[in-house]
Amino acid sequence: MLRLADADRVASVSWLSRDAANSNVAALADRVPVNHGLAEEVMSHRPDVVLAGAWSSRTTVEILKRLGVKLVEFDVPRTFDEARAEIRKLAAAIGEQERGEAMVRDIDAGLAALPSPKPPLRALVMQPNGFTVEKGSLVEEIMNRAGLENLASRVGGGGYLQVPLEAVALQQADVMILNGEAYGAPSLATAALEHPIIKALGRRLRVVALPPKLWTCVGPNLVEATRLLIAQTRGAGTAAR
Amino acid sequence: MTAASVSPVARAEATRHAWLVVGLSLIVACALVGSLFVGYAGLDVTQAIADALRGAQTLPAIVLVELRLPRALLGCFVGFSLGLAGAAMQGFLRNPLAEPGVVGVSGAAALGAVIAFYSGLSTLVPLALPFGAIAGAIFAALLLFALVGRGAGTMTVILAGVAINSFAAALTSLALNLSPNGFSALEIVYWLMGSLVDRSLPQVWLATPFMLAGWILLLTAAPALDALSLGEPTARSLGFDMARLRVRLVVGAALAVGASVAVSGAIGFVGLVAPHVLRPFVGHRPGRLLFVSGLGGAALLLLADIAARLLPIRPELKLGVITAMVGAPFLFHLVYRLRREA
Amino acid sequence: MRIDIEAASVRIEGATILHRVDLLLKPGEIVGLIGPNGAGKSTLLKAIAGLSSLSDGAIRYDGVRAQEIGAARLARRLAYLAQDGEISWPLRVEHLVGLGRLPHRTPFAGESEEDRVAVERAMKLAEVAQFRARTVQSLSGGERMRVLLARALAVEAEVLLADEPVAAVDPLHQLRVMDLLRRVAAEGKCVVVVLHDLALAARFCNRLVVLAGGCKLLDGSPDELTDTIIARAYGVSTLRGEHLGQAFVLPWAPLGPHNG
Numbered sequence: 001m002l003r004l005a006d007a008d009r010v011a012s013v014s015w016l017s018r019d020a021a022n023s024n025v026a027a028l029a030d031r032v033p034v035n036h037g038l039a040e041e042v043m044s045h046r047p048d049v050v051l052a053g054a055w056s057s058r059t060t061v062e063i064l065k066r067l068g069v070k071l072v073e074f075d076v077p078r079t080f081d082e083a084r085a086e087i088r089k090l091a092a093a094i095g096e097q098e099r100g101e102a103m104v105r106d107i108d109a110g111l112a113a114l115p116s117p118k119p120p121l122r123a124l125v126m127q128p129n130g131f132t133v134e135k136g137s138l139v140e141e142i143m144n145r146a147g148l149e150n151l152a153s154r155v156g157g158g159g160y161l162q163v164p165l166e167a168v169a170l171q172q173a174d175v176m177i178l179n180g181e182a183y184g185a186p187s188l189a190t191a192a193l194e195h196p197i198i199k200a201l202g203r204r205l206r207v208v209a210l211p212p213k214l215w216t217c218v219g220p221n222l223v224e225a226t227r228l229l230i231a232q233t234r235g236a237g238t239a240a241r
Numbered sequence: 242m243t244a245a246s247v248s249p250v251a252r253a254e255a256t257r258h259a260w261l262v263v264g265l266s267l268i269v270a271c272a273l274v275g276s277l278f279v280g281y282a283g284l285d286v287t288q289a290i291a292d293a294l295r296g297a298q299t300l301p302a303i304v305l306v307e308l309r310l311p312r313a314l315l316g317c318f319v320g321f322s323l324g325l326a327g328a329a330m331q332g333f334l335r336n337p338l339a340e341p342g343v344v345g346v347s348g349a350a351a352l353g354a355v356i357a358f359y360s361g362l363s364t365l366v367p368l369a370l371p372f373g374a375i376a377g378a379i380f381a382a383l384l385l386f387a388l389v390g391r392g393a394g395t396m397t398v399i400l401a402g403v404a405i406n407s408f409a410a411a412l413t414s415l416a417l418n419l420s421p422n423g424f425s426a427l428e429i430v431y432w433l434m435g436s437l438v439d440r441s442l443p444q445v446w447l448a449t450p451f452m453l454a455g456w457i458l459l460l461t462a463a464p465a466l467d468a469l470s471l472g473e474p475t476a477r478s479l480g481f482d483m484a485r486l487r488v489r490l491v492v493g494a495a496l497a498v499g500a501s502v503a504v505s506g507a508i509g510f511v512g513l514v515a516p517h518v519l520r521p522f523v524g525h526r527p528g529r530l531l532f533v534s535g536l537g538g539a540a541l542l543l544l545a546d547i548a549a550r551l552l553p554i555r556p557e558l559k560l561g562v563i564t565a566m567v568g569a570p571f572l573f574h575l576v577y578r579l580r581r582e583a
Numbered sequence: 584m585r586i587d588i589e590a591a592s593v594r595i596e597g598a599t600i601l602h603r604v605d606l607l608l609k610p611g612e613i614v615g616l617i618g619p620n621g622a623g624k625s626t627l628l629k630a631i632a633g634l635s636s637l638s639d640g641a642i643r644y645d646g647v648r649a650q651e652i653g654a655a656r657l658a659r660r661l662a663y664l665a666q667d668g669e670i671s672w673p674l675r676v677e678h679l680v681g682l683g684r685l686p687h688r689t690p691f692a693g694e695s696e697e698d699r700v701a702v703e704r705a706m707k708l709a710e711v712a713q714f715r716a717r718t719v720q721s722l723s724g725g726e727r728m729r730v731l732l733a734r735a736l737a738v739e740a741e742v743l744l745a746d747e748p749v750a751a752v753d754p755l756h757q758l759r760v761m762d763l764l765r766r767v768a769a770e771g772k773c774v775v776v777v778l779h780d781l782a783l784a785a786r787f788c789n790r791l792v793v794l795a796g797g798c799k800l801l802d803g804s805p806d807e808l809t810d811t812i813i814a815r816a817y818g819v820s821t822l823r824g825e826h827l828g829q830a831f832v833l834p835w836a837p838l839g840p841h842n843g
Contacts, residue, residue, distance in 0.1 A: 164281055164308075164438050164439055164557075165308060165439045166280055166281045166282065166304055166308045166309070166439075167281045167282060169300060169303065169304050169308070170280075170281065170282040170283075170284065170300070170304060171282065172300070186358055186359055186360075186361050186363070186364050186421075187428060188428045188429070188432060192439065194441075194443075195307070195439060195441045196307050196441050196442060196443060197303060197304070197307035197308055197441070200298065200303045200307050201300075201303065204300075
């Protein structure tokens with residue numbers, strides 16, 4: 001939303017937006033007041049419209065609805081099409097349809113400009129505690145666009161799957177995508193990078209660290225995420241099994 | 242009664258004990274090998290072993306050596322540490338309910354590990370992780386012995402354990418709250434439940450020396466624990482220094498349990514079940530129970546880890562959950578029995 | 584072994600438990616350490632056993648102090664039978680008696696032949712050999728006391744210190760245990776027994792040490808135990824008599840207001 005509206009029209013945004021590690025618009029968010037998702041805070045700004053995400057506190061949303069505030073709720077998009085729809089919906093909610101369309105066009109152009117690598121490489125996403133991404137999620141779309149086949153859908157049914165390193169190795173994945181910054185604060189997620197089997201697999205397995213902020217939000221960052229994946233998996237010196 | 246007529250009885254007993262040790266060792270060995278054969282996808286283990294011995298870097302060999310072997314070794318060593326520490330604590334506190342998880346030593350070790358990890362210390366200095374866990378364990382053990390005093394009753398032991406566990410859990414939450422990594426609280430929840438998934442050989446080399454040191458300290462306390470069955474004054478009159486014994490047990494248990502927790506998270510109840518099941522087989526002698534209990538713990542943990550992989554439940558059950566499912570009813574049964582005897 | 588107790592004093596939190604007690608213990612005698620509650624008997628026994636330290640004075644074992652002998656070596660020469668026979672685990676009798684051999688065992692060594700012989704001898708002496716395979720918990724109080732005594736005998740020490748071994752035991756076992764202690768002393772050991780029972784002490788011990796208020800009132804043969812001393816120590820009058828050539832003394836009636 002920060003990209004679509006002028007700063008003086010924005011009464012306040014979530015405090016999480018300022019966290020550079022997890023937000024793509026941290027710089028923009030610095031220019032406007034922040035709130036912590038509390039009904040009182042939100043009401044104090046007397047907004048014309050309130051935008052709530054799927055992760056906003058349910059109780060807060062209920063209170064705001066009862067207070068008669070115009071509330072627009074957004075879901076988590078699972079495909080590029082849904083992402084485009086979300087952008088358009090948000091733009092309509094704040095009366096900036098023009099800018100919304102422009103953003104969608106930019107994203108489409110950005111994606112079109114990227115190569116479509118063939119043949120698809122086999123990839124697995126590794127999150128902390130070995131969880132992988134479920135079938136039919138936005139990450140999978142990004143992976144597919146980047147020429148990566150999500151092995152998780154082959155390993156089993158839908159729903160949450162756990163992928164121990166052994167499966168990564170034995171499924172003969174070409175790419176392992178880690179959710180996190182390789183050199184950020186210590187986390188179990190990136191601790192997997194240290195496992196000697198990664199080195200032992202050597203050129204057989206390419207490891208890519210994909211910062212979550214690039215694919216947990218809807219916006220131009222989706223292009224960046226796709227571009228990063230393509231660059232890291234098909235760039236110079238990549239083994240194509 | 243001549244000397245000659247004394248020996249056969251004693252010799253029979255020594256033989257029985259030897260059979261017990263051999264039998265348990267065999268179970269552990271089988272479980273160890275079994276653990277190598279169980280995994281997430283088909284793997285020709287015999288081929289992998291042959292490849293590994295040849296030095297060939299084939300995929301099966303890599304998976305066997307880098308993933309399955311550390312997991313099996315840690316299952317064995319961690320299980321041994323927990324079984325041994327449990328038996329040692331029970332011998333010292335003269336109470337069959339004491340074990341690292343129940344009395345809070347594991348929880349405090351987990352706290353130490355969490356602090357070492359999320360503060361970034363262990364990334365700079367890998368040794369910081371086991372050190373942190375061991376420090377946490379020492380603190381808890383000292384606190385425990387201070388609260389419980391000499392040969393305390395069941396109530397005191399359990400209450401002290403509850404207090405220490407609560408405190409450790411609170412501090413762990415605090416540490417996670419303050420951690421620079423915003424997702425730490427989420428990802429650590431599973432680690433705290435205890436697991437051996439995706440452990441590596443470097444972790445084995447890191448933890449094993451500490452565990453070994455702990456084992457030696459605990460196993461050599463066997464005669465003192467035997468003497469302690471008659472109470473502290475008598476044990477002292479038999480030439481055993483109680484203060485030194487306490488230090489030996491605190492440090493030994495902290496080393497064994499701390500190093501274990503540093504690599505596997507907090508796994509409880511192994512130190513409760515193994516000694517309890519095996520105690521009748523050693524005539525209730527606390528000294529003899531130590532080594533045997535270690536073997537029992539190793540067998541228990543290896544089997545639990547194999548079960549975790551074989552059970553069709555996904556996500557995979559955490560080791561700590563499996564041991565708790567077996568151990569908690571056990572604890573209830575023990576408490577009930579002790580109440581009846583009281 | 585001769586034990587020389589010189590001016591032994593023990594003070595705990597300002598209270599004087601023992602005041603300048605002198606005592607000389609020699610092998611071959613059974614010494615009854617008697618006196619009212621709180622007289623310091625157990626404290627003195629513990630000090631002799633090396634389990635508690637003196638505030639003043641010294642105890643020498645064949646001329647050497649405990650610190651110079653070392654706990655391990657002292658444990659081989661002194662056996663101590665504690666007051667409340669604590670047994671934490673349901674051990675078999677022969678294993679429990681075997682614990683008495685711990686001071687003699689080298690680390691990592693199992694039971695030696697010598698150990699087994701000593702254990703057999705101790706069980707036979709205490710007449711508990713028939714219980715060898717039973718757990719201690721299944722025995723009566725008196726039988727359990729004999730097992731604990733066997734454990735102390737298994738040490739094969741030169742000195743046996745027993746703290747109220749017959750306090751909670753029935754008359755049959757009281758007599759058997761005292762008789763056993765007397766025989767053990769006759770074989771050449773030095774036996775010191777803390778007793779509450781005046782009659783038993785006077786009958787079985789060949790030397791009596793009377794403590795009251797931390798001070799020694801008497802150190803001599805049972806014949807020297809006069810009514811005056813008994814009155815001063817216990818505040819009771821006595822009934823004396825003779826049976827089959829043996830004299831006995833029984834506490835009889837409380838004496839008037841007494842500040843003993």
